[in-house]
Amino acid sequence: MYKIAPITKLALTVFVTIWSIILQSLPALTALIICQIILLAIAKVGLSVYKGIASLFVFAAVLAGMQYVLNNDLMLAAITACKMISMTLVFFILLATTRMQDLSAALVLQCHIPYEYAFMLTAALRFIPDFLAESKAIQEAQACRGYSPQGNVLQRFLSYMAVIKPLVLKAVTKSETMALSLELRGFGSRKTRSFKNNVTLAYQDYAMLFSMILFTSYLMMQIS
Amino acid sequence: MLELKNVYFSYKAQFPVIHDVSLTVSSGEFLAIVGRNGSGKTTLTRLMMTLKKPTKGDLFFQNNSLENATPAQMAHHIGYVFQNPDRQIFHDTVAEEVAYGPKQIGYTSEQIQTYVKEALEVTGLSQLAATYPLSLSKGQKQRLTIASALAMQPKILILDEPTSGQDAKERKQLLQLLLKLHQQGTTILLVTHDMEFLSSCAQRAIVMAKGHKVFDGTLAELFHDTRQLTDWGLIEPVALKISRQLASFHLPQTPSISQLGHTIVNLLGRSDHV
Numbered sequence: 128m129y130k131i132a133p134i135t136k137l138a139l140t141v142f143v144t145i146w147s148i149i150l151q152s153l154p155a156l157t158a159l160i161i162c163q164i165i166l167l168a169i170a171k172v173g174l175s176v177y178k179g180i181a182s183l184f185v186f187a188a189v190l191a192g193m194q195y196v197l198n199n200d201l202m203l204a205a206i207t208a209c210k211m212i213s214m215t216l217v218f219f220i221l222l223a224t225t226r227m228q229d230l231s232a233a234l235v236l237q238c239h240i241p242y243e244y245a246f247m248l249t250a251a252l253r254f255i256p257d258f259l260a261e262s263k264a265i266q267e268a269q270a271c272r273g274y275s276p277q278g279n280v281l282q283r284f285l286s287y288m289a290v291i292k293p294l295v296l297k298a299v300t301k302s303e304t305m306a307l308s309l310e311l312r313g314f315g316s317r318k319t320r321s322f323k324n325n326v327t328l329a330y331q332d333y334a335m336l337f338s339m340i341l342f343t344s345y346l347m348m349q350i351s
Numbered sequence: 352m353l354e355l356k357n358v359y360f361s362y363k364a365q366f367p368v369i370h371d372v373s374l375t376v377s378s379g380e381f382l383a384i385v386g387r388n389g390s391g392k393t394t395l396t397r398l399m400m401t402l403k404k405p406t407k408g409d410l411f412f413q414n415n416s417l418e419n420a421t422p423a424q425m426a427h428h429i430g431y432v433f434q435n436p437d438r439q440i441f442h443d444t445v446a447e448e449v450a451y452g453p454k455q456i457g458y459t460s461e462q463i464q465t466y467v468k469e470a471l472e473v474t475g476l477s478q479l480a481a482t483y484p485l486s487l488s489k490g491q492k493q494r495l496t497i498a499s500a501l502a503m504q505p506k507i508l509i510l511d512e513p514t515s516g517q518d519a520k521e522r523k524q525l526l527q528l529l530l531k532l533h534q535q536g537t538t539i540l541l542v543t544h545d546m547e548f549l550s551s552c553a554q555r556a557i558v559m560a561k562g563h564k565v566f567d568g569t570l571a572e573l574f575h576d577t578r579q580l581t582d583w584g585l586i587e588p589v590a591l592k593i594s595r596q597l598a599s600f601h602l603p604q605t606p607s608i609s610q611l612g613h614t615i616v617n618l619l620g621r622s623d624h625v
Contacts, residue, residue: 273452275455
């Protein structure tokens with residue numbers, strides 16, 4: 128998966144989202160999820176990715192449970208959960224197997240998105256692990272002051288403010304520092320940009336894109 | 352009071368961060384853990400606070416095992432002051448910020464009022480009680496986090512690199528504060544690689560190197576062999592270098608700059624200048 132061009136993986140993200148919307152049967156959606164997990168396994172992604180996927184499954188199960196309580200339709204709840212898992216899993220594939228610089232280059236060179244917007248997207252994605260680490264550090268700091276979320280959902284949420292508030296303040300400070308640092312280094316001063324990253328399509332990319340278009344066309348014909 | 356017995360810790364099995372460390376922290380001590388960056392100093396204190404669990408070995412507080420203890424439970428006994436104060440500050444006023452810990456612990460409102468007042472007084476922040484905490488200077492924020500820890504009435508105060516990013520005046524104020532707290536009976540455990548600061552306040556030093564405890568003793572013993580200090584990535588304090596140069600005047604060797612100052616002035620017979 129690492130050898131596939133970022134634009135192909137972006138296309139995969141779009142196609143998987145379309146397939147997840149089109150497919151309505153539980154076995155088909157399950158097969159789509161399994162295929163994506165196989166792709167992740169082939170890519171030999173780190174343990175942290177699987178931990179994230181495990182959390183995704185838990186979240187989807189909670190959503191399915193809520194839907195079952197509201198609609199009393201187990202099949203619909205299961206299908207909705209599978210659709211959500213499938214659509215999210217493809218982002219795990221994209222982010223775990225693509226370097227942010229390559230994604231930026233692909234968005235600018237091939238999708239013709241202005242560099243500022245592409246940079247905004249990649250910077251936001253890059254900050255996610257930073258914020259997770261910061262959140263953990265803040266929770267530890269507050270735990271040393273006796274923070275221990277207990278009680279009902281509302282009480283837990285209110286006590287969680289001890290983590291959220293410093294995290295938001297840190298995020299604002301960090302983004303401000305980053306903006307200043309970028310400006311001081313002349314960000315946006317040149318209209319055109321060059322990239323040293325090679326994001327051009329190879330044979331395997333064309334083969335993958337062709338297969339995806341073919342499969343989507345087949346699904347469309349099945350619907351109509 | 353606090354005891355570590357043959358403690359091991361590693362993030363990855365093949366790379367131990369703490370390797371067979373045993374030590375005891377007694378009541379009323381002023382102890383410093385020193386060592387170069389990445390030597391395991393902070394990890395050791397995080398184990399004491401149960402923020403991390405040892406992969407092997409045992410920890411005891413007042414003879415009770417800490418195997419199942421949580422950081423929130425340990426907060427009743429140990430005050431932990433992090434290197435970065437911004438990570439814990441979130442209230443609108445200094446007084447509210449200091450009151451957070453005692454509230455979490457479950458003290459009564461009268462107790463909270465008393466403890467917050469005492470903590471603000473001892474840290475010299477009483478005048479700033481109604482100030483927005485994030486508008487304070489780095490040194491004041493550091494004192495605020497110390498006040499937050501003190502308001503929980505801990506038996507031990509652990510400070511992780513408290514002098515980092517502090518100017519000379521803030522450093523001096525911090526030193527005076529720690530000496531005052533120690534005199535009042537608080538057990539203090541300092542994590543630092545600031546040898547000048549350490550030599551001005553600590554009684555005992557533990558040196559960590561590559562996850563091993565390589566030294567445990569008094570400051571006089573620590574500074575006895577300066578070649579070892581270099582091996583451990585530590586620098587001997589300036590006062591010790593000067594007093595060594597002055598050895599021909601039969602002056603006692605000291606790592607503390609204030610003690611050295613006193614000795615020299617006494618030698619010159621002009622004690623009114625100190």
